[in-house]
Amino acid sequence: MTDTARFKRLTVILLLSWVFISCAAVTQYTLYVDAASFFSEEEKTLQLLVPEGFGLSIYLFPSIYPDFTDSGPDTQSKKGLEYSYSSLAIPEGGELTFRLETSMAIDNLDTVKTIPDSIIELYGAPYDAENLYQEGTVLISIGSGPIAPGGTINFTLISELSEGDAGFELIKSGEFRLGIHIRIEPASLGGDVEILYSLETLEMELGARPFGLLP
Numbered sequence: 001m002t003d004t005a006r007f008k009r010l011t012v013i014l015l016l017s018w019v020f021i022s023c024a025a026v027t028q029y030t031l032y033v034d035a036a037s038f039f040s041e042e043e044k045t046l047q048l049l050v051p052e053g054f055g056l057s058i059y060l061f062p063s064i065y066p067d068f069t070d071s072g073p074d075t076q077s078k079k080g081l082e083y084s085y086s087s088l089a090i091p092e093g094g095e096l097t098f099r100l101e102t103s104m105a106i107d108n109l110d111t112v113k114t115i116p117d118s119i120i121e122l123y124g125a126p127y128d129a130e131n132l133y134q135e136g137t138v139l140i141s142i143g144s145g146p147i148a149p150g151g152t153i154n155f156t157l158i159s160e161l162s163e164g165d166a167g168f169e170l171i172k173s174g175e176f177r178l179g180i181h182i183r184i185e186p187a188s189l190g191g192d193v194e195i196l197y198s199l200e201t202l203e204m205e206l207g208a209r210p211f212g213l214l215p
Contacts, residue, residue: 029208035081036202039064043199050115050184050193058197059133060180073179078131080123080179085206095209098161098171102203105154106184107196108147113187115147115195120155120182124167127175136177139167146188171206178204 036044043064050056057067061081065074072078100122108115125136139161144153161168170176187193 031085031206033204034202035061035204036199038062039199045199046197047109048195048197050186050195052190052192053186055186056184056195058182058184060182060199060202061178064199073131073133073181077179078133079129080125080132080136080177082127082175082177083204084127084175095162095207096172097207098159098168099205099207100159100178100203101157101201102180103154103156103200104182105152105196105198105200106144106147107152107198108149109194109196110187111149113189113191113193114149115193116185116188118144118147118153118155118182118184120144120157120180122157122159123179123181124170125177125179126170127173127177129177132177132179133181136179137167137170 038061046064046066048056048058048066049068051068054068054070057070057072059065059067059073059077062076062079065077067073102120104120106115106118119141121141122139123132123136124139125132129135140157140159142155142157144155147153161171182197184195
């Protein structure tokens with residue numbers, strides 16, 4: 001199967017008319033995307049080597065790209081995931097929210113060496129960005145702390161954006177790019193370290209309530 005077929009042209013094109021027929025105060029529109037379904041089962045669980053002196057970076061979207069030499073994302077990963085839908089004009093009193101949730105695990109398969117730290121970052125960038133990791137904004141960042149020999153770290157990253165939050169104007173524009181960067185630092189005791197990376201969930205949800213509460 002080609003990359004184009006597997007990742008649905010590597011783009012989430014959400015063609016929404018957003019026609020608001022009902023004027024009820026409780027009118028709510030929700031768009032849900034299971035982004036983990038873009039990846040094959042083999043890609044969701046990867047056994048990787050963290051090179052001594054370099055560490056390891058993993059870039060999510062449009063595929064899963066591991067960088068073993070600290071050289072940065074490849075050409076496709078620089079673009080990230082394209083997110084496009086009809087721009088929303090939310091009147092006063094209405095609401096627009098965006099939520100991303102991902103959970104993953106990193107197992108340190110080495111019985112001697114400790115991994116000092118692992119960091120996961122969610123990036124957002126304008127639709128025309130050539131490299132979202134250079135031109136974009138970190139919407140949320142979390143660290144794991146050390147991963148002991150034989151230990152496991154479970155990440156859960158939840159990003160909820162609404163009016164006034166950094167990156168909200170990107171979401172409101174109707175066209176933007178998203179990317180996730182996972183950074184695993186070199187082992188503290190020297191030498192390469194083998195890890196098992198597992199992507200468990202990756203979900204995105206866009207919610208629109210076009211009208212405030214009616215008097």
